Amino acid sequence: MMDSRTIPILAAVTANEQVIVEAAAGHLADSLSRTAAEPWAVSATRVADLGAVLDVPAGSVIVTSLALALAPIERSWPDVEQELHRTYEALCATGNPVFICTLLRHVESEDDIEGADRIRRRLRQLNLLATELSRAYGALVIDLDRVLADVGARRLETDYRLGGKAAVELASNAVAVCVVANALDAFVPAEIQDAARLILESERPSVGLTTDQMMTNLMAMGQGRRKQRVATVTAEVQENHVGWLVRQVLKGQIGRREALDKLTGAVRRRGARESAWLLISGVARMARTQEVGRRP
Incomplete structure (x- = not known):
């Protein structure tokens, strides 16, 4: 276990998703500190593209989002797919835990039905690719699409871009749970990880449907x-x-x-x-x- 009580998270995500990762870092630090009875810090540094995390030093937790591959939407899918395979193969070869966040498949289409359909199709392709990348290279999937869809995009007042307070609260809890359950062996003893996970799961936001x-x-x-x-x-x-x-x-x-x-x-x-x-x-x-x- 490392002597430092700081866990560095490097996030290759969009600006909206960075808010989620920062909130997740706060949840992690709080649950670990309460469990270990000593202060822990979790940092969340954002980079604008996936290529920027290839040279990250060992001892980091890498959280990525496939939303970075949405633009430009006109780019051919085979090109996008091949590039993501190359990138995640290199990322996972670093030995750092690598997470892939799936994308909520909800797109408002009132103003541009054709454009919304293109985005929706690409969202499905990217989410399917997340499972393939996980199987091929060992990346860990944070299935935000499932977590948020269980409540509903309209109830959360959000879409694939993940704006809105309720979406941030629910998604950040999901990210924190996945990280503490899968990525902290080099930082935290197993019993502290398990206890922190129980705290996070018990504090899952109550934004679901009532009976x-x-x-x-x-x-x-x-x-x-x-x-x-x-x-x-x-x-x-x-x-x-x-x-x-x-x-x-x-x-x-x-x-x-x-x-x-x-x-x-x-x-x-x-x-x-x-x-x-x-x-x-x-x-x-x-x-x-x-x-x-x-x-x-």
Whole structure:
């Protein structure tokens, strides 16, 4: 373990993301100090591009963001992909722990639908590449896309650029947890790392949905004393959910009015054409399932 009580983080991130890394450094220093009962400092120095961290000395924690590869968006994907492979291969060869932050896949498209689609496509490509870089070179992934998407971009009032106080609070906690769990063996004894991680996890910002807010898709199931109000979760394959809805109506478990309300809501969210396709597909799937069940 190093004698110094300072952990240097070098961050190749955007300006908005630097705010997140600095907040994460503060969370790390606080949790380590409380656990070890002595002061710890965590510095966060930003560089503007990935190439600038190639010559970093040993004993640093490197946090990177694929947002740096978004511009220019017109650049061909094969060129971007090849350059990132070369860069991360060199970064991971330094022996320093290297983190890759994924990107929240939410882009506002009111003013420029075509431009937003290009950005959204590139975000998906970069997030997929993060897993490939991790597998190929040993970089560690901080999946901010998943962490933030679990709450929702609109609820956080943010997008892929990660502006907004709530997004910073949630993302910085996630970064701090990942760093303390994976990158501090050269600095901190394992028992202090584990205790600091518990502190950080217990202090995760409460910006998720409350129970009442989560259960917005309610309907009555059963009859009489066995009747309950339950929340439904739409299946990943939407026609499965529609087929289930139709079956519950035929069984008398759901009233026709409630089922109609669900379908009306689907029309508002998806449009009449897609909703009609889902209804037809769901009924057809249910019919096929019943036919298979009747076969000897």
